[in-house]
Structure formats: C-alpha cells, structure tokens
Amino acid sequence: MKKHLLFYLVFLLALGYSSFAQEALFRAQNIISPEIHDDSSVTFRLFAPNAKSVQVTGDFLPSVKMDTPMGQMDGPGKAEMTKESNGVWEFKAPALNPELYSYSFVIDGFTTTDPSNPFLNRDVASVTNIFLVGKGQADFYRTNDIPHGTVARRWYDSPGLGMDRRITIYTPPGYEKSTEKLPVLYLLHGAGGDEEAWIALGRTAQIMDNLIAEGKAKPMIVVMPNGNVIQDGAPGEGSKGLYKPSFMIAKTMDGTYEGAFTDIISFVESNYRVQADKAHRAIAGLSMGGYHALHISRYYPNTFDYVGLFSAAIMAREDATGKVYSNFDETLKAQMDNGYKLYWIAIGKTDFLYDANKEFRTKLDGMGMKYTYVESEGGHIWRNWRVYLTQFAPLLFN
Incomplete structure (x- = not known):
C-alpha cells in the first residue's frame, strides 16, 4: 500500500511538472x-x-x-x-x-x-x-509580388591577392533569358562586413527588384565583393571555417584591396553579359567601402562614370603607405579631367565622419570638381545606407 501511495505521489508530481513545462512551452x-x-x-x-x-x-x-x-x-x-x-x-x-x-x-x-x-x-x-x-520607404525592403532577380555566390580567381575569393552577385529579373548586355554597379561594404553585408543588412536584392519593377532604376548587375583581403570568404563561408568576425581586419585599408580591384572587374566582364566600358560602370560603398570606392575610382581614374560615397571614410591613415594613396591630388584631378557623369556624396548630420566629408567637399570645391551632395538625419547606420542605395541607383546609367 505504501509503495502504491509513493508511486501515486510521484506520478502526481511528474504530471504537475509536465503540465507546467507544457504550459511554459505553450x-x-x-x-x-x-x-x-x-x-x-x-x-x-x-x-x-x-x-x-x-x-x-x-x-x-x-x-x-x-x-x-x-x-x-x-x-x-x-x-x-x-x-x-x-x-x-x-x-x-x-x-x-x-x-x-x-x-x-x-x-x-x-x-x-x-x-x-x-x-x-x-x-x-x-x-x-x-x-x-x-509602407513607403519600407516597401523597398519587402519581397513584393513582382519579378525577382537572382542572387549568386560565386568564386573568382584573384591573381593580385593570390587566392580564389567568394563574391555575391545580383542579376536583375529576366537576365538568364535575355541576350542584352547590362551595366554594373560595384557595391562595397564597411569595416567588419563582407560579401554578405549588402545583400542581408542592405536588402540589395529587394531594393533593386522593387526599383526596377517600378521603372525607377535601369536593370543592372550589382557586384558585392569581400573587402577584407586576408579572407577568401565571409566567416563561416571561407576556408578559415567558423570563427568570430572582427570589426577591423589586417590590410583592409592599406591599398591592397584597391590595387587588386581590377581582378573583380575582369571576372565580372569575362563571366557576365556586360557593357564593359566606363559609361556603364558604377562604384559605391559605405564607410570603409566608401573609402575604397573613392580610392579605387581615383587610382583607376578612367574606369567609372558613377561614384557613390555613403558616409565614407576619406583620407588614408598615416601608416598606410601603399602606392594607391600616393599622388592623391594628381589622380583626383585626372579623374575629374577624364570626365564622369555622377560623383555622389551622402552622409548623416550626426555621423562621426561628417567633418572629414566636409573637408573633402572643400577640397573638391577648390579643385572645381563637381559633385552631388545629400545630407540626411542620423549617423553611421544601416538605415541611412539603405536609403542612400534607393536614391543612388535610380541616377545610374541614364
């Protein structure tokens, strides 16, 4: 009898615990x-x-x-x-x-x-x-019931960096069935980012699908490389395996990436149907990616007709002595003299890089180098950079 009573008590206790656990789970x-x-x-x-x-x-x-x-x-x-x-x-x-x-x-x-x-x-x-x-601005970030482009993760050979590297590429709706050659936007991430940043945090595919569907942007290919030259791919996606990502990685702003950027252009123009000339190439980036866009477009001064600097870092650090950063004023003037269709600068009023961008605009004014300037609310945040992409992309290749 005692054994039965003990069993009954244990059963009730277990039942009560199970009910509580199920209730918590529910x-x-x-x-x-x-x-x-x-x-x-x-x-x-x-x-x-x-x-x-x-x-x-x-x-x-x-x-x-x-x-x-x-x-x-x-x-x-x-x-x-x-x-x-x-x-x-x-x-x-x-x-x-x-x-x-x-x-x-x-x-x-x-x-x-x-x-x-x-x-x-x-x-x-x-x-x-x-x-x-x-609705409104948020609609650009939704996957709406419209034709969709394709997002591919590709690997390309970079002789300049001595490795195969992973890259994210967006092709617009209908690309696979078309024979048309398209323009290309090279879209660069900031410090701590990688080839996943613009497609995930920036909602690039949704933005481009929606802009193209509304007739606000030309169909274009968007190329999103990894700007960390010691990585072959994003953490968890490259040969280094699963490891904690870092904010600043060695060699990201020493000129190595900028100098080897033609490897990316060569891969895209060899593997995709593109209009391979200056008039049909654009480059833009946020923060460190804006820094890269500034210096790549200046170092290769007859390569891009469209340049976008989103909350960009501007001048090289004192310890950055790469060839890319030499003759800054001369190469910037060569870029100006070669001509371009759009040099677009955008930054938030409370961005920590605001003063650096103001000084850079003063330099451009002194040179007589024309640019379009957009000043928004807020600081160094993805909210601004997504908006900048929705504003910048419709201005391209018109």
Missing part, C-alpha cells in the same frame, strides 16, 4: 513578438518568469552615443519592459516610421535575441532580430 510558442499594430505601433513580448529585469534595445528607440574602435558612434537605445502576471514581459513602442528595424532583449544584463522572432541579421559579430513597419 506560452513561449504562442507569444507574438514583435506584434505590429494597424497604427504602426509595435509590442514586444518575452516569456521570462524568473527574470528580475528585461529591456528591449534597438534602432527604433532614440539613439545613444557609444565608444567604438572607430570613435563615438550612434548606438541603439534601451527601454524597460514590464512584467505581466503570466510571466511575460512587454513593451509597446509608439507608432514608428516606415522602416526595417533591428532589436534585441537584455535579460538581467545578458543580451539575447527574441525567441519568438526567427528573422535575424548578423552585423560583424552581433546577431539581432529584424522587423518591417509600414
């Missing part, structure tokens, strides 16, 4: 987070019954200044979440402007992703959740 699986309401407000939820404090952090909140290896930059703000009686923490953001946003949770000081949201992006070594709000 709650976690059925949480909607983020919930985007009709008025564009957004509610975030997290089931964490034993947590003492939970915050949400993301670029939908007012930015804060953060110290980084590149100096002070805008970082995501934080907001306290409120614990409900069922163990679910909540925070409701007011109506947000149309945009692609990223966020994370901070649980008792530990930053983590939202288990209820499977949509993620990696920026250098940080992984965050993403969500889209509203």
Whole structure:
C-alpha cells in the first residue's frame, strides 16, 4: 500500500511538472513578438518568469552615443519592459516610421535575441532580430509580388591577392533569358562586413527588384565583393571555417584591396553579359567601402562614370603607405579631367565622419570638381545606407 501511495505521489508530481513545462512551452510558442499594430505601433513580448529585469534595445528607440574602435558612434537605445502576471514581459513602442528595424532583449544584463522572432541579421559579430513597419520607404525592403532577380555566390580567381575569393552577385529579373548586355554597379561594404553585408543588412536584392519593377532604376548587375583581403570568404563561408568576425581586419585599408580591384572587374566582364566600358560602370560603398570606392575610382581614374560615397571614410591613415594613396591630388584631378557623369556624396548630420566629408567637399570645391551632395538625419547606420542605395541607383546609367 505504501509503495502504491509513493508511486501515486510521484506520478502526481511528474504530471504537475509536465503540465507546467507544457504550459511554459505553450506560452513561449504562442507569444507574438514583435506584434505590429494597424497604427504602426509595435509590442514586444518575452516569456521570462524568473527574470528580475528585461529591456528591449534597438534602432527604433532614440539613439545613444557609444565608444567604438572607430570613435563615438550612434548606438541603439534601451527601454524597460514590464512584467505581466503570466510571466511575460512587454513593451509597446509608439507608432514608428516606415522602416526595417533591428532589436534585441537584455535579460538581467545578458543580451539575447527574441525567441519568438526567427528573422535575424548578423552585423560583424552581433546577431539581432529584424522587423518591417509600414509602407513607403519600407516597401523597398519587402519581397513584393513582382519579378525577382537572382542572387549568386560565386568564386573568382584573384591573381593580385593570390587566392580564389567568394563574391555575391545580383542579376536583375529576366537576365538568364535575355541576350542584352547590362551595366554594373560595384557595391562595397564597411569595416567588419563582407560579401554578405549588402545583400542581408542592405536588402540589395529587394531594393533593386522593387526599383526596377517600378521603372525607377535601369536593370543592372550589382557586384558585392569581400573587402577584407586576408579572407577568401565571409566567416563561416571561407576556408578559415567558423570563427568570430572582427570589426577591423589586417590590410583592409592599406591599398591592397584597391590595387587588386581590377581582378573583380575582369571576372565580372569575362563571366557576365556586360557593357564593359566606363559609361556603364558604377562604384559605391559605405564607410570603409566608401573609402575604397573613392580610392579605387581615383587610382583607376578612367574606369567609372558613377561614384557613390555613403558616409565614407576619406583620407588614408598615416601608416598606410601603399602606392594607391600616393599622388592623391594628381589622380583626383585626372579623374575629374577624364570626365564622369555622377560623383555622389551622402552622409548623416550626426555621423562621426561628417567633418572629414566636409573637408573633402572643400577640397573638391577648390579643385572645381563637381559633385552631388545629400545630407540626411542620423549617423553611421544601416538605415541611412539603405536609403542612400534607393536614391543612388535610380541616377545610374541614364
């Protein structure tokens, strides 16, 4: 009898624990987070019954200044979440402007992703959740019901770097069935990025599909290389295997990449149907990629008719003594004298590179070198760079 009673008690205990576990699992699986309401407000939820404090952090909140290896930059703000009686923490953001946003949770000081949201992006070594709000600008970032291009990861031989390297290439809708030769935009990432950055964080395929479908941009090929010359591919995609990405990698801004860039052009023009002349080549990049675009277009001064500098780093560091950086003024003047159709500079008002860009524009003014200047709100952030691409691409190859 005692054995039966003990068994019964153990059974009840196990049943109770199982019910609690199933209830916790059920709650976690059925949480909607983020919930985007009709008025564009957004509610975030997290089931964490034993947590003492939970915050949400993301670029939908007012930015804060953060110290980084590149100096002070805008970082995501934080907001306290409120614990409900069922163990679910909540925070409701007011109506947000149309945009692609990223966020994370901070649980008792530990930053983590939202288990209820499977949509993620990696920026250098940080992984965050993403969500889209509203129409307008956000529509450029959606996969809409329109013809779609193709995104391919290719490997090309780089004699200048002594290795095969991975590259991401977008071809517009209908490319495979067409015989038309197309223009090319070479689109370069910033420090800590790689050949995955523009396609994932920048939403390049969605932006180009939507611009082309609306007749706002010419069909073009977009080439997104890896600017880290000691890598053959992004972390986890190259021969070095699975390792933690770093913000600044050796030799990224010493002239090696710029000097070997013709390897990329040669690969594209040998493997794709392109119009292989200056009038049908564009180069643009963000931050370090803007730096690369500036120096590549200047070092090869009769190669690109369109140049885009998005929040660009400008001048080489004192320890960068590569041939690419010599005769800066002379090669810039040669680029000007050779002629071009568009030299486009864009930066946010609070970007840490704002003053450097202002000084560069003063230099261009003194030379009489024409450019188009766009100044936006905000700082050194992907939100700006996606917008810049939607503004820059329609100006190409017209």
